[in-house]
Amino acid sequence: MRQVVIVGAGPAGLAAARAARGAGADVVLLDSSDALGGQFWRHLPESRPSQHEKRLHHGWDRFRELRDSLEADPRVRIVRGGQVWAIETFAGVAVHVVVGESDGALRDREVFAPDALVLATGAHDRTLPFPGWDLPGVFTGGAAQALAKGERIAVGQRVIVAGAGPFLLPVAQSLASTGSTVLAVLEANSAGSIIRGWSRRPWELIPASGKGMELVGYAAGQLRHRIPYRTGRAVVAAHGTDRVESVTVAALNADWSPIPGSEQRVEVDAVCVSHGFTPRLELAVAAGCDLSGEGFVVVDDDQLTSTPGVYAAGEITGIGGVDLAIAEGEIAGRHAGGALGGAASARRRRRVFTGFAKRIEAAHGIKPGWTGWLTEPTIVCRCEEVTCGAIRQAARTTRSESLRSLKLTTRAGLGICQGRMCGRTVEDLLGAASTEGSLQDDASPHRRPIAFPLRLGELADPTRQLEHETSKGTQ
Amino acid sequence: MGARAVPAGEDPIRPDAAGTVTIRVDGLEVSGIDGQSIAGVLMASDRLELRRTARGDRPRGVFCGIGVCFDCIVEVNGVHDVRACQRRAHDGDTVITTGDGARRSGAVS
Ligand SMILES: Cc1cc2nc3c(=O)[nH]c(=O)nc-3n(C[C@H](O)[C@H](O)[C@H](O)COP(=O)(O)OP(=O)(O)OC[C@H]3O[C@@H](n4cnc5c(N)ncnc54)[C@H](O)[C@@H]3O)c2cc1C
Ligand code: FES
Numbered sequence: 125m126r127q128v129v130i131v132g133a134g135p136a137g138l139a140a141a142r143a144a145r146g147a148g149a150d151v152v153l154l155d156s157s158d159a160l161g162g163q164f165w166r167h168l169p170e171s172r173p174s175q176h177e178k179r180l181h182h183g184w185d186r187f188r189e190l191r192d193s194l195e196a197d198p199r200v201r202i203v204r205g206g207q208v209w210a211i212e213t214f215a216g217v218a219v220h221v222v223v224g225e226s227d228g229a230l231r232d233r234e235v236f237a238p239d240a241l242v243l244a245t246g247a248h249d250r251t252l253p254f255p256g257w258d259l260p261g262v263f264t265g266g267a268a269q270a271l272a273k274g275e276r277i278a279v280g281q282r283v284i285v286a287g288a289g290p291f292l293l294p295v296a297q298s299l300a301s302t303g304s305t306v307l308a309v310l311e312a313n314s315a316g317s318i319i320r321g322w323s324r325r326p327w328e329l330i331p332a333s334g335k336g337m338e339l340v341g342y343a344a345g346q347l348r349h350r351i352p353y354r355t356g357r358a359v360v361a362a363h364g365t366d367r368v369e370s371v372t373v374a375a376l377n378a379d380w381s382p383i384p385g386s387e388q389r390v391e392v393d394a395v396c397v398s399h400g401f402t403p404r405l406e407l408a409v410a411a412g413c414d415l416s417g418e419g420f421v422v423v424d425d426d427q428l429t430s431t432p433g434v435y436a437a438g439e440i441t442g443i444g445g446v447d448l449a450i451a452e453g454e455i456a457g458r459h460a461g462g463a464l465g466g467a468a469s470a471r472r473r474r475r476v477f478t479g480f481a482k483r484i485e486a487a488h489g490i491k492p493g494w495t496g497w498l499t500e501p502t503i504v505c506r507c508e509e510v511t512c513g514a515i516r517q518a519a520r521t522t523r524s525e526s527l528r529s530l531k532l533t534t535r536a537g538l539g540i541c542q543g544r545m546c547g548r549t550v551e552d553l554l555g556a557a558s559t560e561g562s563l564q565d566d567a568s569p570h571r572r573p574i575a576f577p578l579r580l581g582e583l584a585d586p587t588r589q590l591e592h593e594t595s596k597g598t599q
Numbered sequence: 600m601g602a603r604a605v606p607a608g609e610d611p612i613r614p615d616a617a618g619t620v621t622i623r624v625d626g627l628e629v630s631g632i633d634g635q636s637i638a639g640v641l642m643a644s645d646r647l648e649l650r651r652t653a654r655g656d657r658p659r660g661v662f663c664g665i666g667v668c669f670d671c672i673v674e675v676n677g678v679h680d681v682r683a684c685q686r687r688a689h690d691g692d693t694v695i696t697t698g699d700g701a702r703r704s705g706a707v708s
Contacts, residue, residue: 169634175613226685229678248667260647260660267664275639276605366658393601509654540669
């Protein structure tokens with residue numbers, strides 16, 4: 125029987141699992157989390173039932189239906205707590221997994237050799253650095269969201285949400301649902317740029333009106349909670365001794381450079397900052413999949429990557445939100461499962477929501493003037509505590525334009541997060557410091573032979589390798 | 600004032616009664632709700648600092664909340680580098696937040 129392994133149980137991976145089963149294949153669905161749903165449908169654990177959890181979610185019924193049907197299907201194996209740490213493509217695809225409690229020392233190793241692999245590993249927030257962004261109490265928007273939805277924790281009582289993109293709205297909404305006072309949502313782009321991005325050829329948005337309604341819903345929520353939405357403004361510094369006590373808010377020019385003299389100090393006990401999303405590419409890169417110039421996995425009309433047998437769906441192929449992730453997952457799962465053609469409805473939805481994603485990028489993309497809020501002592505690489513000054517200095521003195529040599533000189537990007545937080549920022553800073561303004565790179569920042577930190581003991585212990593039939597054609 | 604758990608009585612989702620867990624953090628007992636992460640248990644009592652960095656001795660807490668930044672690493676039951684935002688708290692867990700776990704790491708990367 126044909127076997128499909130799917131990595132990531134967010135909207136894209138869940139849709140792919142259903143579609144691969146629809147095509148008749150057996151499915152293994154892996155996620156490092158112990159819950160299904162990914163980022164969008166992050167929810168309370170079973171030990172915390174409630175009457176109206178649905179109120180925290182969009183499309184909750186759809187999620188429950190998808191989850192329940194996959195859980196009930198004997199030909200779907202769901203591996204919770206399954207962290208994929210390497211992918212090899214020497215002779216067919218091999219997927220290496222450790223299974224067990226997150227970062228535990230006693231996890232079991234498993235290897236899968238499926239007929240087809242679907243990567244649906246999603247994205248995480250991209251947060252640009254600013255002075256004080258490493259203080260406790262400064263969170264990504266996603267963190268506030270995850271803690272609100274997954275734990276019912278309010279990250280603060282007086283909170284500013286700042287950055288760029290429509291994601292700031294659900295973050296503010298979630299905070300309000302936890303009883304936090306959201307002082308303001310600050311969007312760095314100007315109102316003009318947002319209106320131009322959203323309203324160009326507005327008829328194109330009509331088929332995406334479900335998404336439009338969701339955003340209108342958020343906007344209505346903001347009005348109800350009286351949350352001011354201000355454009356052309358940013359949090360440019362956070363202050364405090366052991367935790368954030370206040371932030372500096374500045375007005376920005378169209379290129380995001382702060383307007384001198386516009387700074388205002390605001391007392392807060394938390395700030396949530398997100399400037400968009402970065403795809404989680406390490407597995408796709410390990411599988412040898414080609415990336416686009418913008419840094420996403422390149423796929424064909426069937427969501428097939430450049431590596432035979434490896435499909436990709438969801439945010440790793442482009443940031444487009446939940447509906448696009450689901451449409452792509454349906455197409456990827458169907459083809460990975462062995463079907464040919466079809467999936468007309470998913471293809472249509474994919475087209476509509478791709479257009480929607482382009483508008484978001486046009487309206488809310490990062491502008492280069494943000495480096496104007498950095499100071500020399502601003503930490504850029506959080507893990508290795510490398511400052512902006514050190515990076516600029518290294519770029520000047522070594523005339524280095526390669527990411528690899530800059531990393532080795534400064535250690536930026538070599539810490540335990542493996543460059544996930546600062547990789548793109550270091551690239552941008554180096555690009556700005558280099559003469560041509562472009563980075564000559566001999567090493568992808570996403571290349572991590574071991575995609576996730578592992579304990580040596582786990583690798584070395586022979587008793588933890590599960591012997592079971594996973595090779596091609598045996599299941 | 601700062602971080603806190605939404606009080607059950609005020610929560611619009613109307614939670615049912617939930618069990619508790621008790622863990623020991625730097626020698627002191629802390630109680631939380633069954634199913635919470637270690638970070639969640641600590642944040643519910645407005646504790647944000649989870650470690651200090653090796654070089655600058657700077658405080659760090661939860662940043663990404665989804666397991667990618669590794670800012671929240673603590674020691675749990677003698678094992679270093681456990682992401683507090685990802686690990687669910689179990690009764691009797693012993694958590695140590697002092698020191699920079701990443702420094703003593705046995706992790707390969
Ligand atoms: C914290 C956060 C909160 C968000 N909240 C919202 C929201 O409220 N509204 C909204 O419109 N959009 C939200 N987004 C945007 C979100 O990315 C998309 O809407 C949607 O979740 C994308 O679906 P996906 O299936 O592509 O990826 P995801 O939902 O991100 O799912 C990817 C899954 O892959 C798993 N994974 C990744 N790497 C590995 C590995 N190596 N091994 C095993 N498993 C792995 C992850 O654990 C995750 O569950 C959020 C994003 C983030 C980062
Ligand atoms: S807060 Fe980022 S890994 Fe836990």
